[in-house]
């Protein structure tokens with residue numbers, strides 16, 4: 001079924017939701033709304049995103065009707081900021097598992113993989129006012145029925161519907177996601193959030209490269225969510241954020 005403004009606003013009332021049939025970037029719209037005073041839990045949703053932002057300056061392309069594209073405004077304590085990355089990956093994993101997907105994993109720090117391919121991108125962005133954290137925009141782009149065949153992403157990306165072999169309603173996905181975001185936002189400092197993230201990580205044990213040319217074996221993660229990587233000389237590196245590539249990529 002299509003995502004329409006009527007369906008979304010009626011369904012989520014009284015939650016503040018802004019729906020756009022087409023937008024440059026839901027993260028941009030949510031960052032602007034946050035800077036104007038949007039409350040925690042406010043959401044921007046679109047059906048088509050034409051200038052979506054990915055990590056490391058990449059473009060996140062979303063044709064109309066093919067994905068669940070949203071940005072949620074959160075107002076965590078600054079000491080819990082690192083937990084937002086975990087929250088994003090955990091709620092998407094929970095959603096996929098709830099749909100019956102068997103092979104769900106998180107590639108550190110927050111790429112969610114379904115059947116070993118990326119099904120969702122998560123991009124948290126932060127606004128500070130001096131030393132005060134104004135809030136976080138948690139952007140998520142979930143591939144629902146994007147057809148990657150014949151593209152350069154064919155071996156790397158996947159969509160929910162072809163993976164599950166059935167259709168899903170994006171409003172149902174959004175309802176589940178927002179409920180889980182609300183739950184984990186209220187439990188951001190809980191050990192159970194860290195555990196839920198860590199037990200789904202598939203990066204430990206793998207050879208990864210990070211920064212320019214440095215590679216090693218990912219051993220584990222620490223309590224802050226950093227990846228611990230041991231290089232060939234035995235030095236342990238604490239990789240805080242950003243991108244790691246697996247040896248095979």
Ligand code: BTN
Pocket residue numbers: 024025026027028049051052053054055056058060069070071120121122123139140141
């Ligand atoms: C990644 O590179 O893996 C992160 C991609 C994040 C894309 C989402 S889609 C919704 C939100 N709006 C954006 O412009 N980007 C994020």
